[in-house]
Each structure stands twice: as C-alpha cells, then as structure tokens.
Amino acid sequence: MSSDEPMDARPAHAPPEAAPTDPYAVMRSKGFLMLLVIAAVLGVVISAGAYGFLKGVSRLQKALYTDLPRGLGFHGVPEWWPLPLLGLAGVLVALTIRYLPGTGGHEPAEGLKTRGTAAAAELPGVLLAAVASLCLGAVIGPEAPLITLGGGVALAAFRLLRPDSPAQVQGVVAASGSFAAISALLGSPLIGAFLLMEASGLGGAMLELVLLPGLIAAGIGALVFIGLGNWAGFGVGTLTIPDLPHEGRPDLAQFGWALVIGVAAAFLGTAVQRGALWLKPHVAGRRLLWTPLAGLAVAGLAIAYAEGTGKDASDVLFSGQDALPHLLLHHGQYTAGALTLLIACKGLGYGLSLSAFRGGPIFPSLFIGAAGGIALSHLPGLPFVAGAAMGMGALSVALLKLPTTCVLLATLLLGSDGVTVMPLVIVAVVVCHVTVSRLVPAPAGAGMPGGGAGGTSSRNAR
Structure with missing residues (x-):
C-alpha cells in the first residue's frame, strides 16, 4: 500500500x-x-x-x-x-x-x-x-x-x-x-x-x-x-461506586440466579438490538423526519416513567453513566414496579436511540442490566449487589459481544465487592453470550453485529 x-x-x-x-x-x-x-x-x-x-x-x-x-x-x-x-x-x-x-x-x-x-x-x-x-x-x-x-x-x-x-x-x-x-x-x-x-x-x-x-x-x-x-477542581472521575454493602461469598442459589439472569439478558438484549436494526433503515430513508420523531418518543418514555413512578425523568434519559451510582446506592427507594417500568422505558428509549442517534452502546446496557438485577433481588436468594453485577455483565455482553470486557466492567464498578461476585458475573456473561449466539445465528457471509473476540473471517471482512 x-x-x-x-x-x-x-x-x-x-x-x-x-x-x-x-x-x-x-x-x-x-x-x-x-x-x-x-x-x-x-x-x-x-x-x-x-x-x-x-x-x-x-x-x-x-x-x-x-x-x-x-x-x-x-x-x-x-x-x-x-x-x-x-x-x-x-x-x-x-x-x-x-x-x-x-x-x-x-x-x-x-x-x-x-x-x-x-x-x-x-x-x-x-x-x-x-x-x-x-x-x-x-x-x-x-x-x-x-x-x-x-x-x-x-x-x-x-x-x-x-x-x-x-x-x-x-x-x-x-x-x-x-x-x-x-x-x-x-x-x-x-x-x-x-x-x-x-x-x-x-x-x-x-x-x-x-x-x-x-x-x-x-x-x-x-x-x-x-x-x-x-x-x-472537578476531582478525579471514577466508575467505581463506593459505600456499597459488603457482599458475602456466592452460594448455590446465586449461581442458579446467574443462569436465569444470563438467559433473560440474552432475550432482552437481543430484542433491543434487533428492534434497533429493524428501525435503522427506516430512519435512514427519511432521516430528517424520523430522527426528531425518535427523539420525541424517547422524551415521551421519560415523561411516562416520571409520571408513573414519581422519579426523575433523567433515569430514562442519557447514557446512565452518572445515574448508575445513585441507582445502586439508593436501590431501596425503587420498588419492583418502578424498576420494571424503568427497564421498559429505558430499554425502548435505548433501542430508539441506537437506531437514530450517534454514540456508544455500553453505559445504557450497564444501567438497564443493573436495574434488572436489582428488580430480581426482590425475590429470595439474590442479594442486590450480586444481582446488579450479573445484570450489568450479562446485558452488556448481549449488546457488545465482548465477554472479557463486560466481566471487567461489571466488576470494576463494584470495587472490593467486584472480586467477590466475579465468578457469578462470569457465569452470567458466558450463559448470555452463548444464548445470544443461538438466538441470532450469524448468516452466511456476514458476522453478528458488534463482533467480539475471535471474529470469524466473515466478520473480519466487514
């Protein structure tokens, strides 16, 4: 060359x-x-x-x-x-x-x-x-x-x-x-x-x-x-969230939850990405019309969430990078119903934004995954820290297809608790990654969107 x-x-x-x-x-x-x-x-x-x-x-x-x-x-x-x-x-x-x-x-x-x-x-x-x-x-x-x-x-x-x-x-x-x-x-x-x-x-x-x-x-x-x-004078930004409660050693029930969260995240992440990919060509065809309408739809979802829960609309808006520490540190202020509505509204807004706007997919997936794990922690056998960690790792790998990175991201956020829950996060990430590969098989001559490590020749040809 x-x-x-x-x-x-x-x-x-x-x-x-x-x-x-x-x-x-x-x-x-x-x-x-x-x-x-x-x-x-x-x-x-x-x-x-x-x-x-x-x-x-x-x-x-x-x-x-x-x-x-x-x-x-x-x-x-x-x-x-x-x-x-x-x-x-x-x-x-x-x-x-x-x-x-x-x-x-x-x-x-x-x-x-x-x-x-x-x-x-x-x-x-x-x-x-x-x-x-x-x-x-x-x-x-x-x-x-x-x-x-x-x-x-x-x-x-x-x-x-x-x-x-x-x-x-x-x-x-x-x-x-x-x-x-x-x-x-x-x-x-x-x-x-x-x-x-x-x-x-x-x-x-x-x-x-x-x-x-x-x-x-x-x-x-x-x-x-x-x-x-x-x-x-802004201080040093860090992803690590301090002051989380100490997490005990994982038990058999939590490993069972890792399987459940991995499969659930695979279906949710696949639905978000498939929806975004389906909308993308429609938006591209009439971008000056559909991109503003997508923005208005995201705003409507944020307003619906705020009206339905009494929480701030910013929970749905933005990437979730700044809102994630508040969600984890004040998880007790969110009922299971509020978390479910948050997952639905931010998940839909996430899919719309992926199809029409410009940015990256990492932090919204981490936020929605954490909300899902916290929602499931209302059920027996799942501490909220472990649930949030597994949700973050699993849903992010469903969108990114980068398992090692997703394990590291999910555990980095939790500081000292991250080391304790890492085996659970690994199981959830692997289960999700394998399940996604079964839900969205790579077509002949083309790789899966977002390809990860160990890419095939079709992915490299992109």
Whole structure:
C-alpha cells in the first residue's frame, strides 16, 4: 500500500496481512522506540481532549436540563421539558449526518465497532452528532465517539508529521489514540486495552506491537486525566461506586440466579438490538423526519416513567453513566414496579436511540442490566449487589459481544465487592453470550453485529 492511499482502504486497527516472523526484532528497533515516544505524547494530548469532552458533556447536560428551565422562570423542571430538547437533538443529528462528511460516526445499533479510522474531514460531524445526542438526552453512551475521535485525531496529527509512514505504522498510531481516549472514560488503561483488543480482533504476534504503544498512550493519558481533574477542581472521575454493602461469598442459589439472569439478558438484549436494526433503515430513508420523531418518543418514555413512578425523568434519559451510582446506592427507594417500568422505558428509549442517534452502546446496557438485577433481588436468594453485577455483565455482553470486557466492567464498578461476585458475573456473561449466539445465528457471509473476540473471517471482512 502506498503512503498516498487513504487509510479507509484497509481497517486501521486490523492485523496486517503478513505478520513479521520476529516481532521482538521490531521492538528492538529505533523506529519502534520513537513510536512509543509519539504514542506517549499523543496520550497527553488526546486524554486532555477526552477530559474536556466528557466534562463539557456533563456541564451541558446540567445546563440544559437544570439551569435553563430555572433561568426561564420555572420552579423546577417542567415534565414536558425533554420534548423540545430531544426533538432538537433529532434535527441536529439528522442534519449532521446528511450534510457533513461521513455519517456522524458508526451506527450504534451494530454494536461497538472499532475497525477503520475516520478521515480528518469526518471528525467535525462525529463531534457534533455526539454532542447533540449526549447532551440533549438520547439514551446513548460516549465511548464510541471518543474511540473514533481519539483515533482520528491521532492519525491526522501523525500524518502531518510523517506523511510517508507505512500504513501499518499509521494503524498503530490510530489505535494508540483510541486507547488513550477510551481509558480516560473507563478510568483504567487495562479496561480500555481489553475492550479495544476484543472489539478489533487483535491477536497473534502483532498484539504486542499494537498493545505497547496503546498502553503507554493510555497510561500517560490517565495521569493527565487525573492531573486535569485536580487542577480544574472537578476531582478525579471514577466508575467505581463506593459505600456499597459488603457482599458475602456466592452460594448455590446465586449461581442458579446467574443462569436465569444470563438467559433473560440474552432475550432482552437481543430484542433491543434487533428492534434497533429493524428501525435503522427506516430512519435512514427519511432521516430528517424520523430522527426528531425518535427523539420525541424517547422524551415521551421519560415523561411516562416520571409520571408513573414519581422519579426523575433523567433515569430514562442519557447514557446512565452518572445515574448508575445513585441507582445502586439508593436501590431501596425503587420498588419492583418502578424498576420494571424503568427497564421498559429505558430499554425502548435505548433501542430508539441506537437506531437514530450517534454514540456508544455500553453505559445504557450497564444501567438497564443493573436495574434488572436489582428488580430480581426482590425475590429470595439474590442479594442486590450480586444481582446488579450479573445484570450489568450479562446485558452488556448481549449488546457488545465482548465477554472479557463486560466481566471487567461489571466488576470494576463494584470495587472490593467486584472480586467477590466475579465468578457469578462470569457465569452470567458466558450463559448470555452463548444464548445470544443461538438466538441470532450469524448468516452466511456476514458476522453478528458488534463482533467480539475471535471474529470469524466473515466478520473480519466487514
């Protein structure tokens, strides 16, 4: 491949067609050491950008859904308030996808796709679609835009410095940018590494060659993220939820619940994704009409939940990343009926958002899974911490198809309890993953949406 050929001609994160016979010879070279230095520098820049992006999204959400109605003279947030904001989100996302280069990022209904790197001209559209979706209330997460923006910015910067570099080196640099961006969100370079390895299907001799620059970018990026949090006075964000009750050792009844939760999550996750994939072509056919209508439907679901339970509509809106700690720490304030309605409304909103908006699928699945596990904990034999952990792991793997990452995410969130419940989470994740593979068999010549580790040749051909 010539240096002039666009990166899109071959997936940037995919393994090369012919791996070197001695990868350690590459590691001993001066060029590889220089690549590590470049990855470290990019880790600083991209993690700082990811920090600004995440904090900006959080501040805009609060400004639009809390400060603005008060500034307009309302006493509290009116129940109808999500309607105009989500309608506006639909209009902005539709206009971005239609008129700006690219498609505003990948289709989230297809799972978490990390292969290929967006061209520099496509990055403004990815950023605008993500900000409109995340800040105005769509049930979607920030991870996919961060991966795309991190990889795209890293590749664009590297091409300015080394325009004649080989395509393989450009792919490693792009992957390093994605590593740095996602580790800032997930709070752990290792979690980001596992996620991108599983999602991109990296393996074999090239694994270390891509992993080392990615890890150094992610590790240094995490330090920058911590430093910026302390300097700006926002503190250091973390996914770990403190002050949860101590979880005892798993027993036989809880392992039985792991089987039940794994199967139930497979059916629920499959229904959400199949619904989103069914709606996606209809939305794409008349995007300027159906994307705003999808936003209004999500707002209607949030209003229905608030009316039916007396809880805040924000439980249904947004990714659930910020609301998940409140749900776990105040689970006693949610009746089984309220949790059931929350699962139904956020699940429907999740499917609509996957089909029409731009973002990632991780955090809504974690939130809905946790709500499902807590709802089941009202039944005998299932502590709520174990139920929430199994629900998070199982439902996230139903959407992502990345079992190792989903186990790590579900246990990371629970701090010290995560180690205790990890065997239960593993069982639930494996049961769900296998059940989903039976519910949605891969058709000939095409992989399952969102493909995970150990991808087939049909998945690699995507």
